[in-house]
Amino acid sequence: MYEDTERCVRAVQSKDARFDGWFFTAVLTTRIYCRPSCPVVPPKPRNMSFYPSAAAAQQAGFRACKRCRPDATPGSPEWNERADLVARAMRLIKDGVIDRDGVPGLAARLGYSTRQVERQLRAELGAGPLALARAQRAQAARLLIETSTLSMAEVAFAAGFSSIRSFNDTVLMVFGLPPTELRRRSQPQAAAGSLALRLPYRQPLCPDNLFGHLVATSVPGVEEWRSGAFRRTLRLPHGHGIVELRPTPAAYIDCRMTVSDLRDLTTAINRCRWMLDLDADPDAVDEQLGADPVLEPLVRKNPGRRVPHTVDGAEFAVRAMLGQQVSTAAARTHAARLVTAHGTPVSDPGGGLTHLFPEPADLAELDPATVAFPKKRQAALNGLIGALARGDLDLSPGSDWQKTRADLAALPGIGPWTVETIAMRALADPDAFTATDLGVKLAAGALGLPTTPMALTRHSASWRPWRAYAVQHLWATGDHPINHMPTADVVAAPPAPARAAAVATAT
The missing domain is CATH 3.40.10.10 (DNA Methylphosphotriester Repair Domain)
Structure with a gap:
């Protein structure tokens, strides 16, 4: 533009x-x-x-x-709408890949040479990957300067700078003030290691389905709704974190974050933005979907719906498998058992969070008795976990959406619903469409739309590239808890013991 x-x-x-x-x-x-x-x-x-x-x-x-x-400002929505090289690179840069692995690591993740990545980023963005990462480090530094009481040396290290001199020079160049003056003007109150910040977004935003979905499907011990805020644990490259996200009437989400290693700050912030879909362009989405006479009243009633994403693609893929053919409550119970048995314990002085969701490697020797699944579903879950543990599946922000779909579909026990659900929530493909979803089919029938997957997919062509957002509007026609922000706390409860693995839980 x-x-x-x-x-x-x-x-x-x-x-x-x-x-x-x-x-x-x-x-x-x-x-x-x-x-x-x-x-x-x-x-x-x-x-x-x-x-x-x-x-x-x-x-x-x-x-x-x-x-x-x-x-x-909110990030450019382009990087979450597109799946080309530049968009994939930008998503990975936001996730901190260059700070951890350098430009060669970025290029390797993308499957291109460093020269190709550099050339395409410069052609479209006017800056190479190092400059883009440097701008992100400057923003992280400003957040730490203004919201923490860390020493300037600690801020420089946490923001990803290699030296104090580079930190001082960059802050002065970008903001026109030395770091000490930025802090003097802001008078931070937060304790060291803890941040209180605002996550801006483009208005409007409908928080009901966004937070309602996250809470209704939350995993006890990993996620909770407490005192009007969604809280969860984060597994980060250098450690872990706990984040508290609260909707406000203003154009930002109130965010309170604690990380065990401040080098993870930028990654944690961007993963929270990703989870809440805060870089979306609601005007573009609503204009396209509102052109359909069937969806127009739904869009007009609740403009600015977002798609609830995830902070960890592998975690969500496992949870999606646990949610196949069972109720939301049953899926939460299965996930809670996995967390209790295989998750990493954490301390949460501010609430009831107890664990990080287990990594695929932690689940490689999964005991069938942990999840009460029939043998075929147990084998399918183990197949997914094995593919994730071996690195055969790329569910990172920089993944190739279509290749990942094909890789998922090639695994036993993974059908169109699971593929599109993972594409919607883990990959954040804005055009993912769960045409076989029961809730979507019921909503389509009530609205006079086609109900068979093939016919509904044909009808949805006019909603592209925003079909994932159309799904949110269709789901909202029902009275499921995913459509409502809770009015009371939803906190951890010990999971019930698993029944024998031979007992089916399908409904």
């Missing part, structure tokens, strides 16, 4: 917040860059220049505006 100068100028002149994150406005006279909705008087069009990323604006010698804080 940044190449459409006329459209960008109109967005800046109208201070249109819908375009925040889509592009950045650089002011040639002041040498600062802003978000489109910056509250200051817009510059003359001849003094504007537009960039596709904050990193590109920084590389061109512009610093971030102190008024509108362009580094705190």
Whole structure:
């Protein structure tokens, strides 16, 4: 979009917040860059220049505006809508791959050479992978400076900088202030190791199905709803974390986070944004779905529905298998037993969280008695766990959606419902469509839509590429708990002992 100068100028002149994150406005006279909705008087069009990323604006010698804080905008929705190389690279960079594995590690995950990755990112974003990662480190540094009482050396290390000098130079260049001055102006109150921050999003947002779904399907000990907030444990590259996410009337989610290793801060924040689908463009989604006369009343009633995703693709794939052909309550019980038997214990002074969800390697020797499944379903679950443990399945943010679908479908016991559910929730494919889902079929019948999977899939062609969002609207026609935010706490309860493995739980 940044190449459409006329459209960008109109967005800046109208201070249109819908375009925040889509592009950045650089002011040639002041040498600062802003978000489109910056509250200051817009510059003359001849003094504007537009960039596709904050990193590109920084590389061109512009610093971030102190008024509108362009580094705190929602991310570009493009990276969650597309499945090409650039979009996959951006999702991995946001997940901290370059800080952990460098550019060669990024390229290896994508299956391309470092030269190809560098060339394509520069062509589309005006900056290479190192510059994009550096911009992300600068944002993480600002969060730590303003919200924690860590020393500056600790902040530099936690944000991913290799030296204090690089940290100081970057903060001064990007924000126009040295780190000590940023802290003096913010007066942080948070304790060391703990963060209180805001996760911005594009309005509108419908929190009912977003938090309702996460809570209704929550795994006891790993997730809970306490005092009006969704809380869960996080397995992170260098340790673990606990996050508390609370919806607010303003255009942000209140986030309180504790991590055992501050190097995981950026990854943890971005995984929470991913889980809540906060970088979505609700206007584009609602405009497309609202064009269907059947969906239009649903969209008008609850605009801004998001798709609840996950913080860990492998975890969700196992949970999806546990949820095949059983009730939501039964799936939670099965998952709770796995967690109790194989999860990593954690301490949660602020609530009742007890474990990290087990990694695939932890489940490699799964006792059939742990999950009361028939033999065929037990074998299918073990097949999935084995594929995940061997690395045969890529469920990371940078995965190739279609290849992963094919790899899933090739495993025994995994049908279209499981494939599309994982594509929707773990891969965050906005066009994933569970045409065989019972709730979708019941909603389709009540609305006068086709109910057979083939006919409904044909009808849904006009909803593309937002069919995952259409599913949320269809589900919302029912009175299932996934559609409602809880009014009371939903906290951990000890799972009931597993029954004999030969007892089927299918309903």
